[in-house]
Amino acid sequence: MSTMTEFHWTLEVLQNLDVGLVVLDRDYQIQVWNGFMENHSGLSASEVRGHDLFALFPEIPEEWLKHKAQTVFLLNNRAFTIWEQQPHVFPFRNYRPITGTAEFMYQNITIIPLTSMSGEVSHICLIVYDVTDIAVSKQALTSANQQLERLSRTDRLTELNNRGYWEECVVREFRRQQRSGQKSTLVMFDIDHFKQVNDRYGHPAGDAVIRAVSQVLRRNLRDSDIAGRYGGEEFGVVLINTDAPSALYFAERLRKTVQALTVTHDDQAIQFTISLGLAELAAEVEDHKEWIARADKALYQAKEGGRNRSCVFGE
Amino acid sequence: MPTRLVICDDSGMARKQIARALPPQWDLHVEFAADGREALELVRAGRVDVLLLDLTMPVMDGYETLQAFKAEGLAPKVIVVSGDVQPNARKRVLELGALDFLKKPLDPAQLEQALTRLGVNAAPVPEVRRDLALQVDFRDCYREVANVAMGQAADLLARLLDVFVILPVPNVNMLEAGELQMALKSTEDYDTISAVCQGYIGSGIAGEALLIFNDASFKDIARLMNFHGKLDATAELELLMDTANILIGACLKGIADQLDIRFSQGHPTVLGRHCKVSDLLAANAGRWRETLAIEINYRIEDYNINCDLLLLFTADSIQTFNGKIAHLLDAA
Numbered sequence: 001m002s003t004m005t006e007f008h009w010t011l012e013v014l015q016n017l018d019v020g021l022v023v024l025d026r027d028y029q030i031q032v033w034n035g036f037m038e039n040h041s042g043l044s045a046s047e048v049r050g051h052d053l054f055a056l057f058p059e060i061p062e063e064w065l066k067h068k069a070q071t072v073f074l075l076n077n078r079a080f081t082i083w084e085q086q087p088h089v090f091p092f093r094n095y096r097p098i099t100g101t102a103e104f105m106y107q108n109i110t111i112i113p114l115t116s117m118s119g120e121v122s123h124i125c126l127i128v129y130d131v132t133d134i135a136v137s138k139q140a141l142t143s144a145n146q147q148l149e150r151l152s153r154t155d156r157l158t159e160l161n162n163r164g165y166w167e168e169c170v171v172r173e174f175r176r177q178q179r180s181g182q183k184s185t186l187v188m189f190d191i192d193h194f195k196q197v198n199d200r201y202g203h204p205a206g207d208a209v210i211r212a213v214s215q216v217l218r219r220n221l222r223d224s225d226i227a228g229r230y231g232g233e234e235f236g237v238v239l240i241n242t243d244a245p246s247a248l249y250f251a252e253r254l255r256k257t258v259q260a261l262t263v264t265h266d267d268q269a270i271q272f273t274i275s276l277g278l279a280e281l282a283a284e285v286e287d288h289k290e291w292i293a294r295a296d297k298a299l300y301q302a303k304e305g306g307r308n309r310s311c312v313f314g315e
Numbered sequence: 316m317p318t319r320l321v322i323c324d325d326s327g328m329a330r331k332q333i334a335r336a337l338p339p340q341w342d343l344h345v346e347f348a349a350d351g352r353e354a355l356e357l358v359r360a361g362r363v364d365v366l367l368l369d370l371t372m373p374v375m376d377g378y379e380t381l382q383a384f385k386a387e388g389l390a391p392k393v394i395v396v397s398g399d400v401q402p403n404a405r406k407r408v409l410e411l412g413a414l415d416f417l418k419k420p421l422d423p424a425q426l427e428q429a430l431t432r433l434g435v436n437a438a439p440v441p442e443v444r445r446d447l448a449l450q451v452d453f454r455d456c457y458r459e460v461a462n463v464a465m466g467q468a469a470d471l472l473a474r475l476l477d478v479f480v481i482l483p484v485p486n487v488n489m490l491e492a493g494e495l496q497m498a499l500k501s502t503e504d505y506d507t508i509s510a511v512c513q514g515y516i517g518s519g520i521a522g523e524a525l526l527i528f529n530d531a532s533f534k535d536i537a538r539l540m541n542f543h544g545k546l547d548a549t550a551e552l553e554l555l556m557d558t559a560n561i562l563i564g565a566c567l568k569g570i571a572d573q574l575d576i577r578f579s580q581g582h583p584t585v586l587g588r589h590c591k592v593s594d595l596l597a598a599n600a601g602r603w604r605e606t607l608a609i610e611i612n613y614r615i616e617d618y619n620i621n622c623d624l625l626l627l628f629t630a631d632s633i634q635t636f637n638g639k640i641a642h643l644l645d646a647a
Contacts, residue, residue: 064553071561075471077568079560080513080583085552108582129582145591 020090020107020128023114026073028053028066031123040092040105059091072111073121079111083135090128106135155229157207158214166228166236167288173226173238174288177281185247187237188295189254189276192307194233197272205265206233209272212263220254236292244280244312251276251310259308273308275299280313317344318435319362323354323380324369324396325484326459327451328644329419333367333396336423338430339442351375355383363391365435368413370397370404371462371482381411392433396421398459398466399482401473419463420573454487456640461485461609461626464569469613471565476539479616490608490627496600498527498625499592510586511559515567518576519635522628524563528555532619539618552585559583562613562624570626574639607633 014021015035023032030053033045041048043056054062064086068079081089083106090107094100108129116122153165161169170186177184191197191213198206210233217227217235224240239247255274263270277299285291294313302311320343322333330347337343346362348354352375357363370377377395384390395408398419405416415429431437462485469480499510509528515521536554537546544550564580571578586592609626628636 068557068560071475071557075475075561075565077471077561077564078580079564080580081556082582082585084585085549085556110580110582 018130020126020130022053022126022128023123024053024069024126025123028069030056032125037090037128040095041090057091060089061086065089068111069124072113072124076113076115076121078113081109081111083108083131087135094132100132101136102132105130106132157210158229160214160217160235161226161228163228163230166226166230169226169228170236170238170292171288173240174281174285174291182241183243183280185239185242185244185278185280186291186295187239187247187251187276187278188230188234188292188299189237189251189274190234190299192273192275192303194272197270201265201268201270205263205268205270208265209263209270212261213258213274216254216257216261220250220257236295244278244315247278247280248310248312251278255308255310275302275307276310277302278310278312316436317342317440318364319344319346320365320367320435321346321348321354321357321363322367323348323351323372323377324367325350325372326369326455326462328456328459329369329396329462331451331644332419332459333421333426336421336426338423338427338437340439341430342436342438342440351377351380351383354380358384358389358391359387365430365433366391366393367396368393370395370399370408371466371484373484378407378411381408381413385412394426394429394433398463400466400470401480402470403473403479419466451644453637453640456644457487457607457609457636458485460570460573460640460643461487461566461611463573464566465611465613465624467569468562468565472561472613472615475561478539478618481614481616483612483614486608486610488608488610489605490625491605492600492603495603495606495608495627496596498525498623499586499596501527509555510592511555511563511583512586513559513563513583514581515578516581517571517578518574518639520574520576520578520628520632520639522626522632524567525625525627526559526563527623527625528621535618535620539615539620555585556583558622562622566611566624566626573643574636576639604630606630607636 017034018036020036020040021032021034022030022037025031029050030048033043033048038044048056054060068081071077072079087106088104089109090105092105094103094105108131110127112125112127113121114123114125153161155162173184191209194206194209197209213235214229217237221227221237226238226240228236230236239250242250255276258272258274261271277295277297279291279294279298281291285294298311298313302309305311318341320337322330322345324330324333334345337345346357348357350372351368354363354366354368355375358366368377368380375383377397381393384393390412393413394415394417395413396417396419397404400418408416414433417425417429465482465485469482472478473480511526512523514523533546533551533554536558537550540554540557542550542554567578567580586595607628611624612621613624614621
């Protein structure tokens with residue numbers, strides 16, 4: 001086979017490759033533009049040759065691409081960009097009406113240096129890969145995983161954190177406390193005589209009551225506070241950077257709001273109260289379980305003391 | 316009277332290569348030292364006319380050795396032979412009293428010119444092979460190949476950013492699967508993205524580079540890269556990719572050039588973005604075996620930037636790699 005034939009074949013292959021090839025000189029003027037680029041841009045090689053890339057495609061982030069290209073020129077080193085950085089460097093539209101998955105083509109780009117006879121980098125070649133399908137499925141997977149993660153830690157009825165995830169948060173906060181030494185207070189509370197609500201109005205009414213309490217709770221929380229449904233009618237809240245007196249203020253406001261609340265279910269007006277136990281994290285508390293146990297003990301005290309009240313551990 | 320010449324380098328392979336690069340018909344008496352401390356002893360004993368000195372060495376590095384000569388009023392003729400080819404490395408050693416600076420891999424013609432400039436006696440004697448007695452193990456060879464490659468990467472970074480990169484002695488190890496897991500897991504604990512992976516393959520040698528930023532201080536990286544915009548997740552990704560392109564690309568090129576091969580590089584993957592480390596661990600944990608790893612810790616002077624570059628080679632590559640290295644050692 002002659003060298004001429006081989007050369008001709010190579011050109012033919014490059015022209016038909018389903019990957020974009022663009023050669024630029026130091027002034028970013030287009031020197032080579034293969035079939036892939038022609039077909040996706042609608043501009044033929046003869047139309048673009050010798051033209052400034054950024055003048056032809058004002059959509060290309062000029063400063064960004066030049067910065068990458070400069071290091072290739074300067075260091076004679078390859079550079080890679082991925083779609084997570086710039087999804088669509090060349091503004092190519094999706095061309096498949098049926099199996100296309102995005103409006104624009106996602107691209108990964110490799111920039112390689114091309115050296116002249118003297119060994120200097122005189123040109124660069126951009127190799128443009130269509131990674132639309134990969135990008136779209138990765139994004140879909142990521143969002144599905146996020147949704148799964150959210151579902152796996154949410155309580156269905158109240159849309160608060162479920163017990164498992166809430167306890168993880170308590171552990172994390174406990175550890176953070178040990179490092180930072182800031183004050184946080186744990187509040188455990190439950191609905192007084194909840195069994196009677198269930199017996200008298202039925203379980204659906206009981207659920208409505210639990211949902212109503214959750215709503216009141218959520219409205220009273222700050223962004224940093226962590227609330228969860230601990231058990232049937234029992235709830236837990238970690239108040240971050242809050243000492244016991246401030247937490248008591250929060251608890252009392254919550255208690256009074258619930259006391260004033262009427263839940264209507266099947267035309268029946270239901271009124272109820274809650275009891276709350278508070279425990280500020282103290283140095284001698286050994287682990288998160290003891291912290292929860294202290295708040296539980298204060299809650300028990302509130303029950304013993306006649307319900308519809310807040311008690312602080314150790315007071 | 317032959318010229319008494321000492322080759323000081325921690326790498327057996329480098330000592331062998333330098334010895335081989337000496338003009339074969341010159342009247343030289345050659346001794347070897349494995350670190351600066353040994354070279355200093357020989358100089359103190361008055362046994363050295365010319366010292367060929369490496370920079371990156373354990374115990375006492377090249378800079379410390381030059382400082383010790385100065386402090387003790389010793390004045391052997393020193394030519395630094397180093398893989399650390401940053402402009403600043405050259406400047407610093409010349410200021411410390413070295414008379415010349417040659418880069419690795421050493422070019423015999425340049426060495427001969429440098430020796431001539433120092434006025435070394437070139438009286439012809441029968442040709443000798445000076446490297447025959449030296450035994451070298453493979454780990455040492457890998458370390459030296461990595462040493463030269465990382466020096467080239469550091470040089471690019473130094474010239475691009477006008478900084479000085481502090482280079483350690485590279486680590487060459489068989490890495491246990493568990494150690495790789497630990498390294499990956501450590502990247503998961505950061506809030507910010509801090510690791511980039513990139514596969515490479517060529518001439519029967521393949522593997523993956525893993526660049527891990529320790530306590531990624533993007534503020535410092537941004538300062539370094541002259542980035543003035545808002546430092547959000549997008550900007551951090553850009554900075555990470557720019558640094559990875561240089562460090563991984565240049566280091567691989569440095570290795571490939573020495574072995575006389577070329578690597579193709581795949582597209583980089585940023586860990587923690589659309590590729591979760593925990594998923595990688597779950598999917599691959601059973602597949603990982605003990606693997607050859609070259610580990611290089613880069614630090615940048617005056618900046619809080621510290622990153623580990625791990626080059627992990629596939630088990631299939633090791634035989635080919637050894638063959639290439641053996642070839643390097645035997646090349647006349």
